Amino acid sequence: MRLPPAVLASAEEVLREILRFTAPADTTLSRYFKDHPRLGGRERGAIAECIYAVLRNKNFFTEFSEPNGGATMRRLTLLGLADAVGIDALPGLSEEEVEWLTRMRDIDRSLLHKSLRTNMPKWLWEKLAEQYGEEEALQLADALNAPAPLDLRVNALKADRDKVIEQLAQAPIVATATPFAPLGLRVLKKPQLQNLPLFKEGAIEVQDEGSQVLAQILGARRGEMVVDFCAGAGGKTLALGAQMRNTGRLYAFDVSEKRLAKLKPRLARSGLSNVHPVAIAHERDAKIKRLTGKIDRVLVDAPCSGMGTLRRNPDVKWRQPVEAIAEMHAKQVSILDGAARLVKSGGRLVYATCSLLNEENDAVAEQFIANHPDFQLVPMSQVLAEQKIDLEMGDYLKLLPHRHQTDGFFAAVFERKPMAKAAPADEPSEDEAGSKAED
Numbered sequence: 001m002r003l004p005p006a007v008l009a010s011a012e013e014v015l016r017e018i019l020r021f022t023a024p025a026d027t028t029l030s031r032y033f034k035d036h037p038r039l040g041g042r043e044r045g046a047i048a049e050c051i052y053a054v055l056r057n058k059n060f061f062t063e064f065s066e067p068n069g070g071a072t073m074r075r076l077t078l079l080g081l082a083d084a085v086g087i088d089a090l091p092g093l094s095e096e097e098v099e100w101l102t103r104m105r106d107i108d109r110s111l112l113h114k115s116l117r118t119n120m121p122k123w124l125w126e127k128l129a130e131q132y133g134e135e136e137a138l139q140l141a142d143a144l145n146a147p148a149p150l151d152l153r154v155n156a157l158k159a160d161r162d163k164v165i166e167q168l169a170q171a172p173i174v175a176t177a178t179p180f181a182p183l184g185l186r187v188l189k190k191p192q193l194q195n196l197p198l199f200k201e202g203a204i205e206v207q208d209e210g211s212q213v214l215a216q217i218l219g220a221r222r223g224e225m226v227v228d229f230c231a232g233a234g235g236k237t238l239a240l241g242a243q244m245r246n247t248g249r250l251y252a253f254d255v256s257e258k259r260l261a262k263l264k265p266r267l268a269r270s271g272l273s274n275v276h277p278v279a280i281a282h283e284r285d286a287k288i289k290r291l292t293g294k295i296d297r298v299l300v301d302a303p304c305s306g307m308g309t310l311r312r313n314p315d316v317k318w319r320q321p322v323e324a325i326a327e328m329h330a331k332q333v334s335i336l337d338g339a340a341r342l343v344k345s346g347g348r349l350v351y352a353t354c355s356l357l358n359e360e361n362d363a364v365a366e367q368f369i370a371n372h373p374d375f376q377l378v379p380m381s382q383v384l385a386e387q388k389i390d391l392e393m394g395d396y397l398k399l400l401p402h403r404h405q406t407d408g409f410f411a412a413v414f415e416r417k418p419m420a421k422a423a424p425a426d427e428p429s430e431d432e433a434g435s436k437a438e439d
């Protein structure tokens, strides 16, 4: 069925705005849909898919959209919509446009120049090629430029994964168990979930499998004191709270009150009562001083470039200059440092990002270990075995979309060395011993 002609004009209008890169694409899209309530579900879906297709394929599409008279934006929109819904569903095309779209569709992209195939800013491609080798970086780029599947996490406090699969099948939604996360489900299409009783009652949450694995490797247990230092809207907080079986105390810190506010309705649905959201001013906020050395497990899901999430947020690669990576590195080191103070003797600290870049990952972990002789690295192979997660890793967790079908994630686990017992000094005199006991 053809789209109404107005959709083309709407898609072009919102695309023009998004390509200015002054705000995240999803924010601009939501605002546009709010301001245009007459657009129906199918039209909204087509516009959103069009925008994401253009963002994913920007170099390639732009190269072949150069104007024969100032119509670049229309051409980009047509390419995006053709990618989203197919050429036959587009209204009011000229013969020349149909021919051009068909030629574009049939191009063998593996033969294209790298910048057109990878659709990345030059600096990002160069970093990935250097880090992963050109052959693997190409596979990675291809995977990052494809849409992500929809993953769910079953809330173990309220439901059982096999039963949820059966209940979803009645909707009818086909879901299969994810290979690594023990409570994950993968849904191949993108059904609306918000009105499902399972969602409203908090039995399921949307969460990438990789993100679920990150929460799992913290290894939070019943009754412990746990801190989610960069909790944001609480994706991992909810997973941790359920892992703790709603016992103990789980602090959710973040510098953004706005993000923490989004955690509240999710908490209400989840049935968790062990979570304490706290807005902090920065990583050395006096509010958290009293927790120094008292926390069993601290998760630092650090702010990062987000390059591991390009399948879902393809605009982030266009919105950041290379200089942003060095700034991120400095911020990450500082946050990890601040968070480490909370960890008790024998307790664990997890540093995690959704970045693919060494500067934000291995380099931060290495700097931390070099500056904190009181911590030791726990090899990821050991952590994964403890959690019975069937993944082969070395010292760090490195999830990659082309290998693991998750977003790109990194994690390192550190343990605070148990406090060494003071070497026995010379026996104190009776007087000294007495005065010590009275201190």
Ligand SMILES: C[S@@+](CC[C@H](N)C(=O)[O-])C[C@H]1O[C@@H](n2cnc3c(N)ncnc32)[C@H](O)[C@@H]1O
Pocket (backbone or CB within 6 Å): 211, 229, 230, 231, 232, 233, 234, 235, 236, 237, 253, 254, 255, 256, 259, 280, 281, 282, 283, 301, 302, 303, 304, 335
């Ligand atoms: C990757 S996001 C966290 C995502 C979240 N853990 C989740 O699973 O949904 C990083 C978060 O770090 C927060 N942040 C930035 N600087 C911070 C700081 N100095 N201390 C604590 N949180 C910070 C940001 O506001 C952002 O919400």
